[in-house]
Amino acid sequence: MTAEPIAVRVPLYRLAHSRSGDKGDISNLSLIAWDPDCYAVLASQVTDARVAQWFGYRHPTRVTRYLIPTLHAMNFVLEGVLDGGVNDALNLDTHGKSLSFHLLDLPVEVPPELARRLPDVPGDAVAATR
Amino acid sequence: MAASPLFIGCATGFSGDRTDGAQAVVDSLAARGGGTLIFETLAERTLALAQLARNADVDAGFEPLLAELVGPVLASCLRHDIRIVGNFGAANPPAAARRIADLAREQGLPIPRIAVVHGDALADPGQHALLRERLGSRLDDMDVVSANAYLGAAEIAEALRAGAQIVVTGRVADPSLTVGPALAHYGWTLDDWPRLGRATMAGHMLECGTQVTGGYFCVPGLKDVPDVHAAGYPIAEIDADGGFVIGKADGTGGVVDSRTVKEQLLYEVHDPAHYLTPDVVADISRAFVQPIGPDRIAVRDIDGHARPGELKVNVCYRGGWLAEAEISYAGVQAEARARLADDIVRRRLGGALKVRTDLIGVVSILGDDAGAMLGNRPPGHARDVRLRLAAEDADARVAERLLREVTALYTCGPAGGGGVRTSLRPRLNMVSCTIPRDAVRSGWTMMETMP
Numbered sequence: 001m002t003a004e005p006i007a008v009r010v011p012l013y014r015l016a017h018s019r020s021g022d023k024g025d026i027s028n029l030s031l032i033a034w035d036p037d038c039y040a041v042l043a044s045q046v047t048d049a050r051v052a053q054w055f056g057y058r059h060p061t062r063v064t065r066y067l068i069p070t071l072h073a074m075n076f077v078l079e080g081v082l083d084g085g086v087n088d089a090l091n092l093d094t095h096g097k098s099l100s101f102h103l104l105d106l107p108v109e110v111p112p113e114l115a116r117r118l119p120d121v122p123g124d125a126v127a128a129t130r
Numbered sequence: 131m132a133a134s135p136l137f138i139g140c141a142t143g144f145s146g147d148r149t150d151g152a153q154a155v156v157d158s159l160a161a162r163g164g165g166t167l168i169f170e171t172l173a174e175r176t177l178a179l180a181q182l183a184r185n186a187d188v189d190a191g192f193e194p195l196l197a198e199l200v201g202p203v204l205a206s207c208l209r210h211d212i213r214i215v216g217n218f219g220a221a222n223p224p225a226a227a228r229r230i231a232d233l234a235r236e237q238g239l240p241i242p243r244i245a246v247v248h249g250d251a252l253a254d255p256g257q258h259a260l261l262r263e264r265l266g267s268r269l270d271d272m273d274v275v276s277a278n279a280y281l282g283a284a285e286i287a288e289a290l291r292a293g294a295q296i297v298v299t300g301r302v303a304d305p306s307l308t309v310g311p312a313l314a315h316y317g318w319t320l321d322d323w324p325r326l327g328r329a330t331m332a333g334h335m336l337e338c339g340t341q342v343t344g345g346y347f348c349v350p351g352l353k354d355v356p357d358v359h360a361a362g363y364p365i366a367e368i369d370a371d372g373g374f375v376i377g378k379a380d381g382t383g384g385v386v387d388s389r390t391v392k393e394q395l396l397y398e399v400h401d402p403a404h405y406l407t408p409d410v411v412a413d414i415s416r417a418f419v420q421p422i423g424p425d426r427i428a429v430r431d432i433d434g435h436a437r438p439g440e441l442k443v444n445v446c447y448r449g450g451w452l453a454e455a456e457i458s459y460a461g462v463q464a465e466a467r468a469r470l471a472d473d474i475v476r477r478r479l480g481g482a483l484k485v486r487t488d489l490i491g492v493v494s495i496l497g498d499d500a501g502a503m504l505g506n507r508p509p510g511h512a513r514d515v516r517l518r519l520a521a522e523d524a525d526a527r528v529a530e531r532l533l534r535e536v537t538a539l540y541t542c543g544p545a546g547g548g549g550v551r552t553s554l555r556p557r558l559n560m561v562s563c564t565i566p567r568d569a570v571r572s573g574w575t576m577m578e579t580m581p
Contacts (some may be wrong), residue, residue: 088557
């Protein structure tokens with residue numbers, strides 16, 4: 001019998017939901033925890049630096065995190081990530097609507113007892129592999 | 131001062147939204163004793179497209195689906211004293227007002243009192259000089275299509291208080307469509323920042339239609355929504371302090387819960403303590419949500435601060451041509467053939483165009499223009515992929531070279547390429563700045579007195 005690990009790696013989508021918005025070449029990504037326990041994990045682990053790194057291939061010029069504890073939520077503002085914005089970009093998703101779901105793949109570490117009660121998507125490829 | 135709560139429903143979240151949402155909203159407002167119906171139909175670029183339509187036809191330039199949106203509910207709104215406020219005037223609010231009057235005539239209704247808000251379009255030489263001061267000499271090189279300031283709620287409120295049953299605007303800040311009726315209903319002063327801040331966020335919750343009632347929210351297994359195919363449009367109940375409860379039209383699908391409300395509350399917000407509109411700087415940094423019944427969520431502790439000194443302006447200009455072309459590959463080595471096709475097109479173009487590559491089925495959404503994500507991924511064995519190439523150029527004939535090279539892959543490219551689709555479209559680009567309020571001469575006119 002092996003001891004239970006002290007932390008389990010899970011994707012953010014098990015702790016929170018998110019929606020993207022766009023203004024010009026700036027994307028904002030809300031990150032809203034299911035509950036206060038999940039919010040505590042986000043507040044300590046999902047930092048602006050970590051998000052900037054996660055979106056590195058989009059070359060953000062600046063990433064700012066705003067905390068709204070009363071909503072158990074945070075808001076990330078990523079500047080320069082929309083390839084010029086809705087009128088200038090060559091990509092398909094010029095608004096960056098899908099970026100919120102890239103954020104939700106970011107892995108975080110949670111205690112096993114929290115992981116057990118989080119919703120999951122059986123069969124999702126991302127799971128805990130990153 | 132009116133004491134009864136104000137109900138405001140929203141029946142469209144953008145130009146292109148469903149047009150069948152209004153009836154249930156109007157029926158619900160009627161059941162609550164009246165209220166205001168708003169239509170938000172102006173995304174950033176919509177106005178420039180409308181201006182191009184107006185350039186081609188002096189009677190065009192307003193929301194193309196106006197009759198479809200307003201026609202079916204006009205009689206009920208007039209009968210139940212439900213005011214209508216919409217930015218569906220786009221680049222030609224007077225023409226939209228005339229169209230609504232025609233709709234009333236066609237239906238044998240009395241002609242409603244229709245007010246038109248004007249002044250958002252910045253066209254005179256003095257305004258142009260100001261824009262050049264703010265944007266610099268790059269403005270001289272732009273083939274400008276439209277320049278519009280974001281107006282606030284004051285003109286809408288004045289028109290409603292003067293008895294307008296319908297208010298047609300061009301560019302106003304989206305939340306101002308809600309703040310205007312609230313100002314008119316409660317008689318707040320224009321510097322009552324906390325109340326304006328709250329009403330502004332009520333408008334923010336409404337302005338995207340079903341985005342707060344379960345639309346754009348569903349993730350099967352994580353966030354399910356009942357009857358999302360028939361999601362109802364939202365209705366806000368605003369109190370005398372600007373505080374509000376978000377609900378939705380009776381007997382519709384969708385859901386209003388803490389999660390849908392929070393997602394919309396933060397939508398397109400940057401600093402939550404400083405949400406800028408022409409009316410106020412709204413502050414949701416301490417806000418919280420409170421479920422108070424089925425599909426009813428109160429949003430509390432929103433604040434407001436003094437409005438920004440200047441008005442935001444969007445300048446849209448012609449931006450060259452966007453060429454897009456796609457071709458599909460299936461079966462053995464499909465991904466390898468699609469990557470080879472990309473290489474062939476790039477070699478043929480020889481740097482004449484900066485081309486973006488997406489490989490639908492491998493990487494097509496999250497990559498960047500430089501293709502780093504796709505390039506860094508080792509070639510795989512995807513068996514059902516669609517190559518999508520995009521480029522732009524000021525000269526349509528240069529941009530078109532991309533389309534010709536992709537089309538030629540039919541006979542000259544890797545084996546088995548099929549389903550070529552190409553498109554060449556003019557682009558509209560946009561820059562933003564701010565200008566002093568006194569440079570914008572905003573106002574409103576009741577239709578009887580319009581020339």
